[in-house]
Amino acid sequence: GNSVTQMEGPVTLSEEAFLTINCTYTATGYPSLFWYVQYPGEGLQLLLKATKADDKGSNKGFEATYRKETTSFHLEKGSVQVSDSAVYFCALRSTGGSYIPTFGRGTSLIVHP
Amino acid sequence: DAGVIQSPRHEVTEMGQEVTLRCKPISGHDYLFWYRQTMMRGLELLIYFNNNVPIDDSGMPEDRFSAKMPNASFSTLKIQPSEPRDSAVYFCASSRQGERTEAFFGQGTRLTVV
Numbered sequence: 001g002n003s004v005t006q007m008e009g010p011v012t013l014s015e016e017a018f019l020t021i022n023c024t025y026t027a028t029g030y031p032s033l034f035w036y037v038q039y040p041g042e043g044l045q046l047l048l049k050a051t052k053a054d055d056k057g058s059n060k061g062f063e064a065t066y067r068k069e070t071t072s073f074h075l076e077k078g079s080v081q082v083s084d085s086a087v088y089f090c091a092l093r094s095t096g097g098s099y100i101p102t103f104g105r106g107t108s109l110i111v112h113p
Numbered sequence: 114d115a116g117v118i119q120s121p122r123h124e125v126t127e128m129g130q131e132v133t134l135r136c137k138p139i140s141g142h143d144y145l146f147w148y149r150q151t152m153m154r155g156l157e158l159l160i161y162f163n164n165n166v167p168i169d170d171s172g173m174p175e176d177r178f179s180a181k182m183p184n185a186s187f188s189t190l191k192i193q194p195s196e197p198r199d200s201a202v203y204f205c206a207s208s209r210q211g212e213r214t215e216a217f218f219g220q221g222t223r224l225t226v227v
Contacts, residue, residue, distance in 0.1 A: 032213045043117075043204055043218035044156075051213045089156070093212045098168070099144065101208070101216045105155040 002027045006090045006104035013080055013111050021075040021107045023064075023090035031094035033057075033066050033073040038087045038106070047075075047088070085111045119205050119219035126226055131193040134222045137186055138207030146216060147180055147190050148204040156204075162188065195226045 006023040013019060025031065032051040036044040048057035053068035062077045073090060090104040118137040126132050138145050147159040160170040162182045170180070177196070182188040192199055202223050206216040 030212065034215055036215075036218075041220075043220045044206075044216075045218065046215045049213075049215060093214070093216075095212050099208075099210070099212055100158065100161060100169070101146070101206075103156045 002031070002092060002094055002100075002102040004090050004092055004102055004104035006088075006107050008105070009087075009108035011107060011109050013109070015082055015111055015113050016079045017111075019075070019077040019080045019084075019109070021088055021090075021109070023073045023075065023104060025071050025073065025090070025092050027071075027092055027094045027102075029095035031092040033064070034091040034093070034101075035062070035064055035073070035075050036089040036091060036103075038089065040086075044089060080109070080111045082111045082113055085109055117205055117207055117217050117219035119203075119222050121222060122220065124222060124224045126195055126224070128196055128226055129194040130226075131191065132195045132199075132224060132226075134190040134203050134205075134224070136188045136190070136205030136219060138188070138205070139217055140186065141209070142207035142217070143210045144208045144216075145182060145188050146206040146208075147188070148206065150202045150204060150221070159190070192224075195224075197226045200225050 034049045035047040037047045038044045048059040050057040050066035056065045087106045089106045120135045145162045149157045159172045160180045165182045180190045202221045204221045206218045208216040
């Protein structure tokens with residue numbers, strides 16, 4: 001079946017630090033990969049996505065590259081801000097999983113001024 | 114489009130009462146998902162519909178939970194009778210067909226059963 005594993009949090013950083021949140025996956029079929037962000041009291045919203053191997057998704061300074069050889073989709077940002085504090089979810093959707101979105105457990109990011 | 118709309122945003126009820134959560138998906142979306150989020154279990158898929166038909170309800174925890182989608186623009190998740198362990202945030206999400214499309218989430222209903 002499909003599954004997503006992401007690093008446990010919380011991740012605590014100072015403003016302007018470099019961010020990496022690791023995500024690996026297992027999937028049947030041909031998956032697309034997603035990062036979602038959840039701010040306090042809100043639902044999940046799409047941050048970026050990549051639909052095939054070697055694609056790079058990017059948005060708001062965040063980037064992630066679809067690495068088929070390592071089955072990974074790590075989230076990175078060069079300089080985090082306090083406003084980036086949120087919970088980040090890695091997810092996949094695959095032709096082999098009846099198109100059900102499969103989510104990781106989420107990683108909480110706390111950015112201090 | 115206004116996005117996925119859920120109601121109510123907050124619900125506090127007494128144990129044993131019936132609770133109904135409501136969802137209006139984005140127009141034109143083929144899939145509707147109900148998720149439950151807790152600190153212990155993270156985000157769990159309860160049930161999903163494709164073109165208003167329930168496809169997989171294996172995530173529904175007990176017979177106390179039921180879900181319907183009478184038409185393409187409305188779905189309900191009902192808990193009867195409710196128990197304190199049902200306290201969680203319940204999300205509805207919708208999407209178009211295909212593995213390349215993302216799911217769009219509502220803002221959730223925070224349910225507290227006392």
